[in-house]
Amino acid sequence: xxxxxxxxxxxxxILGQRLSYAECCHRFHQGDLPSHPELLMRSxxxxxxxxRHDYLIATHHPDFLNGLTRAILDSDNQTRWxxxxxxxxxxxxxxxxxxxxxxxxxxxxxxxxxxxxQFKWVNGKWLYTEGQQFSAILxxxxxxxxxxxxKKFKQCCIALAN
Numbered sequence: 641x642x643x644x645x646x647x648x649x650x651x652x653x654i655l656g657q658r659l660s661y662a663e664c665c666h667r668f669h670q671g672d673l674p675s676h677p678e679l680l681m682r683s684x685x686x687x688x689x690x691x692r693h694d695y696l697i698a699t700h701h702p703d704f705l706n707g708l709t710r711a712i713l714d715s716d717n718q719t720r721w722x723x724x725x726x727x728x729x730x731x732x733x734x735x736x737x738x739x740x741x742x743x744x745x746x747x748x749x750x751x752x753x754x755x756x757x758q759f760k761w762v763n764g765k766w767l768y769t770e771g772q773q774f775s776a777i778l779x780x781x782x783x784x785x786x787x788x789x790x791k792k793f794k795q796c797c798i799a800l801a802n
Contacts, residue, residue: 649724678738724741780793
C-alpha cells in the first residue's frame, strides 16, 4: 500500500481524520501500553507493516508463541499489507476479543487474514493469545475502500480483488 509515511498503517481516525503514526501507534512501539485490546490489535498490525518484529513478540503471550521467533517474522519479505478493518472489539474484565480483517496483496491478488483474536490482561498489560481464522469478506462496491483512501471500494481497490 502506498500511503504517505506520516499516516498510521492501522487506519485509525478521529471524526473522519486519519491519525498520523506519531499520534497513533508509534507511542506503543516505543513502550506505552495499549489500554484496550483494539489498540493492541491496531499497534500489532502497524508493527507487521513496519516490520517491528520485537514488538510483535513482546505483545504475544509467551504461552501461545508456539515457536514463533523474530527470525521467523524477519524471513517474510513478500507480504505487502494493504489495510486493516476492525469489525468488532470488546473487553470483558481481563479478556478481550477483536474481530478484524488485515488486507494484503499476494501474487497481485487481494486477500485478508480474517480473524477473531483473543487477548488477556497479564501483569498490567494486554497480550495477544490466539485467534480463529475465517474466509475474507470483501467490502461491497459502495462501501469505503479497505485501504483507507477515502474512496468507495468500486473506485479504488476492487480491481485487485478480481
